Amino acid sequence: MNEGILARNFSPFIGGRLPQKVRSAARLPEQTGGADGGIRRFYRQICGKLRPIDRECSLPPFDGKQQITVPSIRLMGIILETGQQIVLTWMYRTTGNGFCIEICQFKDILNKNGKGALKMSTNLYSKENMQNLSQLKDLAPEPFKAFHEFNAAVFKDGALSKKEKEIIAVAVTHVTLCPYCIDAHTKEAKKAGASLEELAEAVFVAVAVEAGGTVTHSTHVHNAKDKDASDVLYARSNLRQLGQLGKLAPDGFKGYQVFSAAATKSGKLSAKFKEIIAVAVANAIQCPYCIDVHTKNAERQGATGEELAEAIMVTAAVRAGASYAHMANMIQSYQG
Structure with missing residues (x-):
């Protein structure tokens, strides 16, 4: 299983301009709104209603018209093929100020048949x-x-x-x-x-x-x-x-x-x-x-x-x- 902490990569973009490839993957507008609301809407649009439990979800399947990546996946040099989906897992907790994303991790890529395309990187010596x-x-x-x-x-x-x-x-x-x-x-x-x-x-x-x-x-x-x-x-x-x-x-x-x-x-x-x-x-x-x-x-x-x-x-x-x-x-x- 390949994992990369997404929350860390997204943090500079919370409440502001998300990278084009991230917005394309999530079907989001250019501006995401407030710091807390923006990141919540981002994950809600990907995975549906947030609940204070561990969850797993997938980004929309890649339609072959554009390269869909997110920061951590780009770091691993992965390019999606047509019909593949990115699977995410995350945990979050409720604080006095509302929802707080604790961890969001890239888990796997699903092929068109629903089977995992990545279990462990074949490159043991990635700089990442x-x-x-x-x-x-x-x-x-x-x-x-x-x-x-x-x-x-x-x-x-x-x-x-x-x-x-x-x-x-x-x-x-x-x-x-x-x-x-x-x-x-x-x-x-x-x-x-x-x-x-x-x-x-x-x-x-x-x-x-x-x-x-x-x-x-x-x-x-x-x-x-x-x-x-x-x-x-x-x-x-x-x-x-x-x-x-x-x-x-x-x-x-x-x-x-x-x-x-x-x-x-x-x-x-x-x-x-x-x-x-x-x-x-x-x-x-x-x-x-x-x-x-x-x-x-x-x-x-x-x-x-x-x-x-x-x-x-x-x-x-x-x-x-x-x-x-x-x-x-x-x-x-x-x-x-």
Whole structure:
């Protein structure tokens, strides 16, 4: 079931001019009258006499002569087909000042045969889902507030600038695979002055570190085949076994080495900053070999402890943010 709160969308138009598409759907005149009477007449004309109980109704069937939408449906990108109807549900209560619409929700679209056309959106990553996150301040107010304070503290200027932190965040979001986060941090990075070339180079660093994580973990395959291998799974000395992969898959291994060098050399971003990004990404993918290698590389390039620490905190915030952002889907599923 797709739902969008209509009352919120209608509120700017109560007592004044309703959008043309809304008026067409409801067969309403251009002016709706007073604030209370206008919205009451709007729903009365759609659904008949108001009663102080939960109700369900339908807008008139679409006759094919015009596109009929209402604000929340337009947000979901839905266009009605001929003969379909919009089904609404709502609750309201009587107050001292008369009727007060509490909630009006879009429930479904009915086909000509009366069967529901929409049960749940097939698009799990609609930007409109992010509106659900506003409910968290009421669902879990204390952690909601603390999370936003944590995020704000991480992204303020420090040893690394806000621009640099947002560039790191864009790289890390491509590891957490959170489309909401990619969208949000790309826009923040642009706002902070980052160019698209800089963002592309940053993400290529993440791509290289991801490849490196797999390559370095190949040493475990070598150890697994050695019955006399140490029980210590993550020994630094494991990296000495990387040559085995180069022998067994020489072309691919050489290609990886050339790519990794190209991704981390100085370009629009400095080699030092790219190694800082690599440390952040290495912590995101939790690869101890990558953390070790890129921390040493970053120090050789002149990165300070403060810069690396702030980069790691960006990773922490972005990984937390991915889980936070996906609560939008949880809310959508629960209320859908």
